[in-house]
Amino acid sequence: MNDPVTFEDLATLMKRRAGLAVDPWEMESRPDADFADYGLDSLGLLGIVSELENRYGTSIGNNPETCRTPHEFLDLVNTQLTLGA
């Protein structure tokens, strides 16, 4: 089984794929904040999904690229990765 993707992992990906400096603790403590609030656009999120899929060697179902918030995204991704494991 894969380790879950954490807010810290997500912050690292947001920096690498979209050039955004985001505090993982802030993301974790603000469940209602949108990706847009952190400056992440839809292409940026798509790049993060691709990188996770490449890393875990599996396709992540249920359209993670349509998630609105970091919390929603990590819930979906971790559920899908657990199912796929």
Added chain:
Amino acid sequence: MREPEQQEPQARAGRRAVVTGLGVIAPNGVGTDAFWKAVQQGTTVLGPVTREGCTELPLRVAGQVNDFDPAGLIESRFLVQTDRFTHFAMAAADLALSDAGLATDPQDPFAIGVVTAAGSGGGEFGQGELQQLWGQGPHFVGPYQSIAWFYAASTGQISIRGGFQGPCGVLANDEAGGLDAFAQACRSIRRGTDAVVVGATEAPLAPYSVVCQLGYPELSLAQDPQRAYLPFTEDACGFSPAEGGAMFVVEEEAAALRRGARIRAVVAGHAATFTGTGDWGRSRQGLARAIQAALAEAGCSAADVDVVFADALGVPAADQAEALAIADALGPHAADVPVTAPKTGFGRAYSGASSLDAAAAVLALEHGVVPPTPNITEVRHDLDLVTGHPRQLRLRTALVLSRGLMGCNAALVLQRAVDDRP
């Protein structure tokens, strides 16, 4: 700019477009002051192509922008999704906006538009992603490939970054696009937009882009930087490419005056023609026609032209056609008017070349100086090409010429707002 009333019902009479801001990123200088100092002194910066992946290619001489660190100028969220040509555009736009003292008004985001021209697009970014595609597979191509290589990228990113939601556009019009972009900006201003961020930048010195250019018979493959780009001479052997360009703030004159902006030049007239590829001789008629129409729009006679910034391709047939076009359009004045081509010192940045010429023209008008044409000594055409040293002259009207390798010709007339000639 030359559109009949009936095609433009919303045109408002008397809305004149003026330049209030300049931003230059050029091989011979980053920033307007550094650029003008080098242009005025005729500094030569053409040199070996040192970019990674380019050094084994047959192109040996070009004008590289070496003193440019995008990370210090542009936020990383814009850097990751853009090519070098857009880094130049965003940085030059910042310089132009700062020069003009202009920023978007959150209450009126539609007052400012953006127009850029591009001929090369984001070749370096695109190459990187294509290498991912063939090296690792489709899933390793980043999503920003969909926008970064595209000609329209600079307009879009400048608009997003600055919050400029007025009319936006991009011209993929060959080298001449750098002048045609002014015409597009003037159209927006006549239709009611207060200001347009306008210009052109290019970054064609990356391996894929250089390989594409090797197909141009006009490209100079000469080895010696002092001999590679010698337009209007017996030794003309093509042109040396360059990167960089210039961005401007063009504003409606009354709006600019209301906010106390410094008016650096008036965009007085423009016209464009097309004469196709394969025969530079045909550009004579097209360029002459563009000059005549641009002067007519500016309300100028041939004798009013105080300086000509030549296209100066460096191909004998093209140089001959340009000299004849100037003679056809300006008549006897063609033999007297000072002609210059500062780009022989730093190369031709495709559509950025004509925007750099427009920047040099604005600065020449302001300083009363015609800059020299570096590296040129013996001129074989009947032109008063300014060589060696800059020439001090009171200037009111500058004519900027451009031709593209694909057959576009354009002429732009820039004027000082005040006539203080003796």
